[in-house]
Amino acid sequence: MGYPHKSHPRETAVLSKHFGDPDARSLDGWKKRGGYRALEQALASQPAQLVDTVKQSGLRGRGGAGFPTGMKWSFMKPGDGKPHYLCCNADESEPGTFKDREIMRWTPHALVEGCAVGAYAIGAETAYIYIRGEFDEPIRRMEAAVAEAYAAGLLGANAMGSGKRVDVHVHKGAGAYICGEETALMNSLEGKRGNPRIKPPFPAVSGLFSQPTTINNVETLAAVPHILNNGAEWYKAMSLSNPKSTGTKLFSVCGNVARPGNYEVVMGFPFKDFLYDLCGGPPAGRKFKAIIPGGSSVPIQTMEEAEATLMDYEGFVAQGTQLGSGGVIIFDDAQSMPRMIARLARFYAHESCAQCTQCREGTAWTTKILERIVDGQGTFEDLDTLLSIAENMTGKTICVLSDSCAAPVVSGLQKFRHEFEALITGKRTSKVAVAGGAAFAGAATP
Amino acid sequence: MSAHGTAPYEAVFVGKRKADLDAILLRYPNKQAALLPALWIVQEVQGWVSEEGMAEVAKCLDLTPAYVKGVVTFYTMYHQHPVGKHFIQVCTTSPCLCAGADKVTEAFLKHTGCNELGVTSPDGKYTVIEVECLGACGFATPVQINADTIENVTADKVPQILAGLK
Ligand SMILES: Cc1cc2nc3c(=O)[nH]c(=O)nc-3n(C[C@H](O)[C@H](O)[C@H](O)COP(=O)(O)O)c2cc1C
Ligand code: SF4
Ligand code: FES
Numbered sequence: 058m059g060y061p062h063k064s065h066p067r068e069t070a071v072l073s074k075h076f077g078d079p080d081a082r083s084l085d086g087w088k089k090r091g092g093y094r095a096l097e098q099a100l101a102s103q104p105a106q107l108v109d110t111v112k113q114s115g116l117r118g119r120g121g122a123g124f125p126t127g128m129k130w131s132f133m134k135p136g137d138g139k140p141h142y143l144c145c146n147a148d149e150s151e152p153g154t155f156k157d158r159e160i161m162r163w164t165p166h167a168l169v170e171g172c173a174v175g176a177y178a179i180g181a182e183t184a185y186i187y188i189r190g191e192f193d194e195p196i197r198r199m200e201a202a203v204a205e206a207y208a209a210g211l212l213g214a215n216a217m218g219s220g221k222r223v224d225v226h227v228h229k230g231a232g233a234y235i236c237g238e239e240t241a242l243m244n245s246l247e248g249k250r251g252n253p254r255i256k257p258p259f260p261a262v263s264g265l266f267s268q269p270t271t272i273n274n275v276e277t278l279a280a281v282p283h284i285l286n287n288g289a290e291w292y293k294a295m296s297l298s299n300p301k302s303t304g305t306k307l308f309s310v311c312g313n314v315a316r317p318g319n320y321e322v323v324m325g326f327p328f329k330d331f332l333y334d335l336c337g338g339p340p341a342g343r344k345f346k347a348i349i350p351g352g353s354s355v356p357i358q359t360m361e362e363a364e365a366t367l368m369d370y371e372g373f374v375a376q377g378t379q380l381g382s383g384g385v386i387i388f389d390d391a392q393s394m395p396r397m398i399a400r401l402a403r404f405y406a407h408e409s410c411a412q413c414t415q416c417r418e419g420t421a422w423t424t425k426i427l428e429r430i431v432d433g434q435g436t437f438e439d440l441d442t443l444l445s446i447a448e449n450m451t452g453k454t455i456c457v458l459s460d461s462c463a464a465p466v467v468s469g470l471q472k473f474r475h476e477f478e479a480l481i482t483g484k485r486t487s488k489v490a491v492a493g494g495a496a497f498a499g500a501a502t503p
Numbered sequence: 504m505s506a507h508g509t510a511p512y513e514a515v516f517v518g519k520r521k522a523d524l525d526a527i528l529l530r531y532p533n534k535q536a537a538l539l540p541a542l543w544i545v546q547e548v549q550g551w552v553s554e555e556g557m558a559e560v561a562k563c564l565d566l567t568p569a570y571v572k573g574v575v576t577f578y579t580m581y582h583q584h585p586v587g588k589h590f591i592q593v594c595t596t597s598p599c600l601c602a603g604a605d606k607v608t609e610a611f612l613k614h615t616g617c618n619e620l621g622v623t624s625p626d627g628k629y630t631v632i633e634v635e636c637l638g639a640c641g642f643a644t645p646v647q648i649n650a651d652t653i654e655n656v657t658a659d660k661v662p663q664i665l666a667g668l669k
Contacts, residue, residue, distance in 0.1 A: 061642075140532070152596045152636040190543075190580045191637050193650040226530045231539055232580035234635065248538030248564075250577040266532055311598045311640035318641050353597065353636075384640070386598045400597045404635050410577075 060159060062318050065335045069295065071305045072279055073321040076163045082198065084205040087166035093211060095282035099174045100219035104135050107178040111281060113289035115296075115303035120146055120237075120274030121352065121382045123370045126281075132261035133269055135180025142265040143176040143184040144246065144272045147199075148230060148237035150189055151352035152404060153384025156307040156319050157275035161188070161195035164279070165202035171278030173212060173223045174285065179271050182222045186275075187242050190230045199227050234408035238456045239272040240264075241410065252410050253456035276307055298325025302369030306383055310336050313343060313389035328366035332387075343389040347473065351381020353401050354461030356468035357394075377468070394473040395480055398465050399427035405462035416459035419450035423466055435481045440470060512555040515548050516541075516563050524563065534564040538574060542581055551582035579634075587623040587630035589668050591615070592647040593656075596636040602643035603657065608633060610661035611646075629665075 059068065060076035075081035081090055099107055112127025133141055145168065149157040160168060168186065176184040188196050203225055206212045216223040228246055230236050236245045240254035243265045264270025284292045284304075293303045302324040308331070311317045315337030322331060332338065332345065339345050348363045349355060356378040358366070366376040373380045388397055406420035423446055426439050447463035454460070470477060516524050527540045541564060545556040557571040564571075575581045582590075591611055595604040608631070612618055615629035623630045639645035642654035646664075653664060 149638045150636055153598050153640055155638050155640050155642075158638050189638060190578075191634075191647060191652070193652065224530075229539065229543060231542070231578035233578055245539065246536060247533075248535035248566075248574065250574055266536075309641055311643065312601050317643070386640070388601055392601050397597045397601060400595070400600050404596050407635055 060163065060319065062316050065320065067326075067330070067335060068321050069305050069323050070321050071283055071295075072160060072164075072167070072276065072307055073319060076159055076319065078163065081164055082166075082202070084166060084202070084209055084211075087164070091286065092166050092282075093170055093217070095285040096170050096173050096211065097217050098285055099177055100217055100221055100223075104178045104180055107174065107285070110289050111178070111284060114284045114292040115289075115300065116277065116280055116284060116292065117302070117370065118274055119276035119280075119306065119383065120272075121151070121354070123380065126273065126277055129261075129271060129273070130175075130179050132259070133179040133181075133271055137180075137269070140183070140266075140268050141179055141181035142268055142270040143172060143179060143181045144239070144242060144265060144270060145172050145175075145184060145186040145275060145278055146237060146239065146242060146272055147186055147188040147192070147195070147275045148234075148242060149192070149275070150234040150237050150408075151354060151382045151384055152401065153309060153311055153349060153386040154352045154382040155309045155311070156383060158192060158195055159319050160275050160279050160307075161192070161199050165195075165198040166206070167279045167282065168199065168275055169202050169206050169212070169225055171281045172225050173206075173216065174281050175271070175273060175278050176223055176225070177221065179269075181271075183224045183226070185226050185228050185246055185265075187228045187230060187236070187246055189236075190232050196227060196229055203227055233410075234404075235410045235456075235458060238458065241456070242272065243270065250410075252412050253458075255455055280304060296324040296369070298367050298369045299371060301371060306368070306380075308368070308383045308385050310385045310387070312385075312387040313340055313345070313392065314338075314387045315340055322368060324369040325372065326368045328368050328372075329364040331368060332363065336387075339387075339389050343391060345387060346390045346392065347388045347394060349378075349384075349386040349465065351379045352384035353386065353404065354457075354464055355379040355381040356464050357398075357472060358468075359472050393431070394469055394476045395427065395431050398469040399424065399431045401465050402427050402462060405458060409458060409462075413454040413459060415450050416454045416462075419446050419459060420462045422446055423450075423462060427466070430477060430480050433480060433483065435477070437478075437481060439481075440474070440477060444470060512553070512559075514559060515545050515556065516559065520544060520548070535566060538564060538566070538571065539578075542571075542575060546581060551585050585623075587617075588628050589630075589648055591629060591631045592634035592637070593631065594635070594637045594639070594643075594645050594647075595633045596640075598636070598640040599643045599645070604644040606658040607644045607646065607656050607661065610658035611665075614661050614665055 080086040108130045116126045117123045172184040236251040238253045241251040245251040260270040296303045348358045362376040402424040406424040409420045411417040450459040450463045541560045558568045561568045561571045593608045611631045616624045637645045646656045
């Protein structure tokens with residue numbers, strides 16, 4: 058079942074199978090759909106076995122970086138006498154991404170189960186689900202599911218009668234994109250400002266409350282029960298491309314497109330078919346112009362690059378970008394790329410935690426210069442300045458928010474330079490607005 | 504909502520709310536971790552987080568008021584001053600902007616009488632702000648009014664949405 062569109066025959070609905078079906082939300086409904094079999098099986102096995110199965114499946118983190126999940130789990134050493142923690146990252150604030158939201162809204166028990174299995178596998182008795190504060194409905198759904206699971210004895214001191222303790226708690230954030238960065242998330246959970254930490258130490262050594270910790274994305278954890286139920290080989294077989302990218306992936310599609318929404322396809326699916334067949338192509342009378350395929354932090358693709366892409370970790374890299382979080386942002390030929398990129402820069406400037414000079418100054422100046430260009434006040438030197446600022450912002454900071462701001466700017470200037478130049482030379486018809494109180498000056502066509 | 508500085512401060516963490524906080528504290532190995540949840544309770548009860556609210560939270564969690572303020576100011580969702588009864592947040596990040604979020608913002612400013620972003624309307628009913636990505640980009644333009652997210656808002660739907668607010 059799809060949401061908000063009907064499932065397309067070429068989708069492979071594993072995680073999204075019950076999206077749009079309210080009956081799947083309750084514990085009874087979830088059990089009827091095969092829920093909690095995986096947890097029962099997990100609690101009867103050794104943690105090392107579970108880690109091994111996840112390793113075999115090839116599952117990689119769906120939060121953005123694509124780190125192999127089984128390997129991440131193997132860094133934790135159950136039985137070292139320390140409390141361990143699992144953090145589920147449900148901060149989902151990357152522009153273009155809204156898949157974790159639907160997992161939590163429609164199948165909250167899938168995530169409770171994934172967290173419980175994950176916690177047990179890494180030797181943790183406690184899992185925290187850190188959900189962004191704006192997600193009111195997902196928070197309510199998750200809290201209700203957690204309460205149901207406790208009431209039924211699936212969680213707690215004697216989870217499913219196994220004699221093992223597994224606690225899962227929902228923790229509500231309070232508005233800050235940076236808290237999706239894993240070390241910032243841990244600081245925020247500890248009741249601090251959400252500043253990222255310098256690594257090392259890595260979370261597996263000293264994470265939440267200075268104890269060994271694993272952080273996983275919602276979609277990553279929700280996939281784990283399916284892997285236990287159906288086997289690592291089943292998961293691995295879901296790939297049209299290569300053995301390094303396996304399973305299904307949820308792609309959130311937004312912007313100028315006929316059918317926005319979440320689509321679940323197997324790794325290696327042809328992006329061209331995805332865009333024109335599944336998502337219905339551009340809005341009537343328009344053409345696609347540019348795509349940011351992995352959330353706003355990855356390089357922008359031209360349509361030529363996008364149409365040649367196979368949708369997996371390596372496939373996006375081969376076409377100049379990254380899979381990232383799977384948030385596909387589409388701009389059509391009516392949009393001004395400088396305007397869109399300037400607004401993204403403003404996002405990063407707003408969300409920078411301001412610890413690092415390159416990021417604090419770089420995001421602010423990038424925004425200022427881009428808005429000046431969009432406003433018709435830019436110069437050709439500004440374009441060079443933007444690139445040199447971007448260079449200073451890349452690979453030099455505590456976390457990669459700074460790099461993320463540079464990515465759309467550099468790729469935008471490479472691939473759509475003529476649009477910036479047209480604004481500078483004044484070959485435009487109307488005043489272009491970016492955002493903010495004075496943003497309503499006119500149309501966006503350069 | 505307690506008015507700015509006039510009414511005497513009424514403690515939040517008494518009776519049932521004290522019990523709620525105690526239950527929350529059980530989830531964490533130390534008191535400080537309950538800071539965000541405690542601040543949420545203050546905002547729920549009082550509509551915003553005042554200096555007195557911060558001081559009360561600090562006392563409950565064995566922190567200093569200055570520390571609590573440092574945390575409050577980091578997060579965008581805690582109001583540090585009273586806001587309109589209906590706090591309206593329109594996402595205008597690029598994925599929504601390309602789908603017309605600027606027109607939606609404009610319509611809210613006009614029909615609420617706020618006219619300016621961040622300024623509460625003269626009748627105290629509305630405050631409109633722009634917000635960064637709400638995580639609902641496929642439903643452009645999402646608008647959050649207090650806790651509720653409304654999907655697929657277009658400028659022409661704004662008067663009807665405002666009329667439906669209680
Ligand atoms: C600025 C920034 C924001 C991030 N936001 C998120 C987020 O909202 N959700 C998420 O799962 N990961 C986010 N990440 C990635 C996390 O740091 C981390 O890699 C991820 O949660 C690990 O889970 P995974 O291995 O399952 O992918 C963000 C990273 C950065 C640098
Ligand atoms: S790169 Fe930016 S967001 Fe990341 S720690 Fe440094 S200042 Fe903060
Ligand atoms: S960009 Fe508007 S909700 Fe994501």
